[in-house]
Amino acid sequence: MPFEAYLDRRRIAVLIAIGVVFVLLGVWLAGGFGAVGPIRGWSPQALHVFGWIASLFFGCGVAVLVPKLFSSGVEIRIDSEGVYARRSGPSVIPWSVIQRITTVDAGRVQLAHLFLDDSSAFSGRRRLGAAAFGDITLSLQGTDRKLSEMRAAFDHFAPGRRDSSAD
Structure with a gap:
């Protein structure tokens, strides 16, 4: 699911x-x-x-x-195709370009950093400090889900890509 x-x-x-x-x-x-x-x-x-x-x-x-x-629709979706984040652009980021994933739980601020093989393919999404924090950052702030649920989805759909030592 x-x-x-x-x-x-x-x-x-x-x-x-x-x-x-x-x-x-x-x-x-x-x-x-x-x-x-x-x-x-x-x-x-x-x-x-x-x-x-x-x-x-x-x-x-x-x-x-x-x-x-008044906004509706999904903010973040993780499934067998890849990762969709409304704040990061209109398309799904396929698993084939996601090299590594780290997550950060700082209380109310819960983030996931995606490190891409080829960030130029998603150049409009590149963030300041990408070398340290990933090419794309997903935030659960203001959503109805928790980081533990997001981590479980990463482990299910992209086993081995999430850096659990950084958690």
């Missing part, structure tokens, strides 16, 4: 709600709801600048997350 990871809309909605709260807090600090006096030694000018920076930063985060709330 193939491994399929879909976006977890509940997690995305929570992140959007948190982002909106921080945007509103930034607007408040910037004086958008009236003058703000000094807070623990911060001058009103510093709070104003900090508030606009926070509003911009978290506003961009909300803008990125809102479309994902």
Whole structure:
């Protein structure tokens, strides 16, 4: 049975709600709801600048997350044909070009790095630092699946390609 990871809309909605709260807090600090006096030694000018920076930063985060709330379809699929990752491009990466796979579990950040025999075939997908982190990085952040399930799929469909010593 193939491994399929879909976006977890509940997690995305929570992140959007948190982002909106921080945007509103930034607007408040910037004086958008009236003058703000000094807070623990911060001058009103510093709070104003900090508030606009926070509003911009978290506003961009909300803008990125809102479309994902309405997105449908599989984000990552691992099956007998290879690996499909929506964030990495429209086509399946066949097992024949995947040389090695490493995975990283850093708590909430769960990644798989694919090292390709010929990365030029997928040049549009090449990432900065590919020599250390692989040619393509798959992230399970914001999806409904776990890294242990992804590792099991790699072991099932591509035995011997996953570097289990790096786990």
